[in-house]
Amino acid sequence: MALREEGIPGLLVTQREVSGTVVKDAASGTVFRRSRREVGRRMLRQRFNVGVVGAGYVGLVTAACLSHIGHEVTCLDRNEERVADLKEGRIPIYEPHLEELVSECSSQGRLQFTTDLAGVAQRADILFIAVDTPQAQDGSADLSSVKAVAQSVGQALAKIGTKRDHPLVVVNKSTVPVGSGDYVSMLIEEGASEEGNGAVDYQVVSNPEFLREGSALYDSLFPDRIVLGSDEREALDTMRALYRPILEQTFPAPIDPRPKIAVPFITTDLASAEMIKYAANAFLATKISFINEVSTICELVGADVGSVAHGMGLDERIGSRFLSAGIGWGGSCFPKDVSALRSIAREYDHAPLMLDAAVAVNECQRKRVIAKLQRELHTLKGKRIALLGLAFKPNTDDLRDAPSLEIAKALDHYGARVVAYDPVASKKALGGLVPELRVVFDPYEALSGARAAVVVTEWDEVRALDLQKAASLMKKPAVLVDGRNALDPGKVRAAGIRYRGFGRG
Ligand code: NAD
Ligand code: UGA
DSSP, X not given: OOEEEESSTTOXXXXXXXXXXXXXXXXXXXXXXXXXXXXXXXXXXXXXXXXXXXXXXXXXXXXXXXXXXXXXEXXXXXXXXXXHHHHTTOOSSOOTTHHHHHHHHHHTTOEEEESOHHHHHHHOSEEEEOOOOOBOTTSSBOOHHXXXXXXXXXXXXXXXXXXXXXXXEEEEOSOOOTTHHHHHHHHHHHHHHHTTOOOOOEEEEEOOOOOOTTSHHHHHHSOSOXXXXXXXXXXXXXXXXXXXXXXXXXXXXXXXXXOOOOOOEEEEOHHHHHXXXXXXXXXXXXXXXXXXXXXXXXXXXXXXXXXXXXXXHTSTTTOSTTOOOSSOOOSSSHHHHHHHHHHHHHHTTOOOHHHHHHHHHHHHHHHHHHHHHXXXXXXXXXXXXXXXXXXXXTTOOOOTTOHHHXXXXXXXXXXXXXXXXXXXXXXXXXXXXXXXXXXXXXXXXXXXXXXXXXXXXXXXXXXXXXHHHHHHHSOSSOEXXXXXXXXXXXXXXXXXXXXXXXXXX
């Protein structure tokens, strides 16, 4: 296929030359073309009927943002309780500003919630798949949720046959291994065949998501880029029209608007779009592991990793973001996505040496917390230790693969009594994620009687601790291991608490 240039001035974007208007009858294999006029008419339409499958961190944010920019959105989930809550305006996750945006869009009638996948798939112009793709036992991505959705979409489309006046654009927003676009197509067609009808009208697109938890609305409305992969030109055009208000930054900005600049729209083939997502996450995780490796060497030679990161980061080729040293990366995505990419490489008999090293460094960072505590307290048995922060990063309640849980388990294993505080995630952590972990709702309650404290999550509430009060409540000699280099070592020491950071002090 020939490549051609496209789009935004100053930016070289390549796109495969694709036919765009092909409709295929999966049963008979017949291929026919849709009229150009019909396609053109739809492209001019500004408002689309959008379905979003999965009302989690990504699905809910996507649904709310697409609704905010003017589309009619139905967000659906198989979890009936979650859908019932959303209908009542209760948001199942903590994400800043999301509740307000969902409430605004719902009250204007542009955002609905349901459990009826078939109905949504039959009516929608565009259907996003934003379901979970967790890490399987063998380290690969578990695609069972994606599979269930794709098969149901095939069955739903088969029931209406060729009654649609345009193909359903099925957009994969879940993070999935290379080749999943074709896998989704196959499952849609298999689902349709099960219903005895092969004439299903759909096009598959990969649209990887780059939002960060804690700043998800900002990242979705003001993205660095939008990436689309498909072999169908028509589907890419539909997606461009869907995202136009974001690409041109013409929507009413509900939060923190940044200067209006055109957002790069990158179109590519399916496999490359899927690979961009894994490569981006793996690079960011590796960047953090790199600075963590440097931080360990800083400790050995007596350098300060904060100054080193600052001096490195001002080089534009390096960039200053994601150079914060500490206990390392966790969360619902970096660990599983790096693991999935390593697993993909191994499928092709390639040893992903750099990714293996990034993971090894990350595992070391957690162990270094324990080592620092042991150096100060000697035995941890019978010592009360406060964990300040549980969420894998500030501004989220997400505890999936949170470093806090690993650290709590290790401390528990060594016989310490662990008491944890988090301004938002404490409630979620009450569910017994780590046996013997005591969870409290006040940082000073966690610190009371503790010999040591570990800063696990750099929440504002943790940064703003009253250190004098903390020192007065802790057992002497008190020690603080700052897993995020978030506190001022001088101030901690001035309060009478020993300070141990990462690559500093
Ligand atoms: P999540 O677990 O918060 O939400 C997934 C939702 O999908 C759940 O509510 C679940 O009930 C629903 N679901 C699962 N199977 C379903 C089915 N068959 N029918 C209907 N609903 C179904 O997951 P998430 O964090 O939103 O992540 C979704 C995907 O996006 C993952 O692939 C993830 O890697 C990717 N991603 C996540 C983030 C993030 O910050 N969380 C960022 C970028 C990409
Ligand atoms: C990350 C990516 O940043 C998003 O672009 C991506 O969409 C998302 O994963 C995903 O695929 O789910 P997220 O996991 O929400 O987003 O959070 P990050 O801000 O990237 O932080 C990840 C982890 O790295 C956290 O545990 C954080 O504490 C840690 N981190 C981050 C550091 O240890 N040092 C840093 O300098 C930055």
